[in-house]
Amino acid sequence: SQTIHQWPATLVQPVGSPLSLECTVEGTSNPNLYWYRQAAGRGLQLLFYSVGIGQISSEVPQNLSASRPQDRQFILSSKKLLLSDSGFYLCAWRGQGGHQPQHFGDGTRLSIL
Amino acid sequence: KQEVTQIPAALSVPEGENLVLNCSFTDSAIYNLQWFRQDPGKGLTSLLLIQSSQREQTSGRLNASLDKSSGRSTLYIAASQPGDSATYLCAAKANAGGTSYGKLTFGQGTILTVHP
Numbered sequence: 001s002q003t004i005h006q007w008p009a010t011l012v013q014p015v016g017s018p019l020s021l022e023c024t025v026e027g028t029s030n031p032n033l034y035w036y037r038q039a040a041g042r043g044l045q046l047l048f049y050s051v052g053i054g055q056i057s058s059e060v061p062q063n064l065s066a067s068r069p070q071d072r073q074f075i076l077s078s079k080k081l082l083l084s085d086s087g088f089y090l091c092a093w094r095g096q097g098g099h100q101p102q103h104f105g106d107g108t109r110l111s112i113l
Numbered sequence: 114k115q116e117v118t119q120i121p122a123a124l125s126v127p128e129g130e131n132l133v134l135n136c137s138f139t140d141s142a143i144y145n146l147q148w149f150r151q152d153p154g155k156g157l158t159s160l161l162l163i164q165s166s167q168r169e170q171t172s173g174r175l176n177a178s179l180d181k182s183s184g185r186s187t188l189y190i191a192a193s194q195p196g197d198s199a200t201y202l203c204a205a206k207a208n209a210g211g212t213s214y215g216k217l218t219f220g221q222g223t224i225l226t227v228h229p
Contacts, residue, residue, distance in 0.1 A: 006156075044202070044219040059216070090156055099145050099164045102204075102217060104156035 002027035006091050006105035014113050019064075019078040021108050023091030026072065031093040033074040034102065035066055038088040050074060051096075086112045115140045117205050119220035126193055126227055134188040134223045136203035141181045144206045147217065148177050148188050151200045160201075161188070193227045200224050 003026045013019060025031050035047040046059045048066035056066050063082060067075045074091060091105040116139045126132055136146070145164045149157040161170045161177040163186065169178040176189040186203055204217040 041221075043221045044204075046216055049216070092157075099162060101147055101159040101162045102157075103159060104149075106156045107154075109154070 002093075002103065004091060004093055004103060004105040006089075006108055008108060009106065010109045010111075012111045012113060013081050015083055016080050019076070019081050019085070019110070021076040021089055021091075021110075023074040023076075023105055024072055025074075025093045028072070028093070028095060030071060030096055032096065033068060034092040034094070035074065035076050036090040036092065038090060038107075039086075044090070048076070081112050083112050086110055115143075115205055115207060115218040117203060117218050117220040119201075119203060119223050121223060122221065123224040124226070126225075128193060128195060128227055128229050130193050130227075131189070131191050132193055132225075134190070134201050134203075134225070136186040136188070136220055138184045138186075138205045138218070140205075140207075141184050142208055143181065144208045146177075146179055146186050147204045147206065148175075148186075149202045149204065151202060151222070153199075157202065190225075193225075195227050195229055197227050198225055 006023050033050045036044045037047055038044050048058055050056050050068045053068055064078050089108045092102045094100045094102045118137045120135045145162055147162045148160045150160050151157050161172055163170045163177055163179040174191040179186045200222040202219055202222040204219045206217050
């Protein structure tokens with residue numbers, strides 16, 4: 001069966017520090033991968049998605065970036081965090097083609113001080 | 114631009130009640146609609162996915178319906194239990210093509226509390 005792992009579960013970072021959140025998927029190949037942010041009262045916002053290695057599409061301009069160095073690895077990064085980057089970050093995957101549901105990881109709670 | 118609205122924002126019911134959660138979307142040209150459950154501090158768990166050509170999907174005590182022409186979907190939960198307490202989100206998937214690629218647009222969710 002397929003599983004998705006996100007780490008760390010929680011993270012407290014000072015303003016201006018770098019960020020690296022990692023997501024890996026097991027039990028499938030060539031998945032579509034997604035990064036979302038869930039802020040209180042604002043619902044889920046799609047940040048990035050990827051349909052293959054090295055292929056990244058950005059939905060919202062911001063100081064975050066994403067990379068997909070391997071088929072089942074998706075990384076969310078920032079060089080300098082802002083206070084507004086605080087939130088709950090969720091990684092998701094979906095099988096290619098057809099009516100495939102999205103499956104989510106357990107998320108990372110990021111607090112910027 | 115697709116907009117998804119969920120009503121009510123919060124719902125509290127006694128155990129054993131049957132209940133309905135509502136989801137409406139503005140653009141009826143959807144590919145499918147997905148219902149999720151989110152427990153506090155956790156990720157989303159996929160519950161049901163209804164294809165645009167389908168009217169409903171069932172899984173255990175859950176039944177989701179879809180009416181594309183009116184832009185509505187409902188999630189019916191039978192014989193509710195305290196373990197059903199969670200936030201329920203619906204998400205409409207756009208047809209692939211153009212710049213939409215098939216993205217999911219989420220509602221804000223309905224917070225459900227089932228008390229013993």
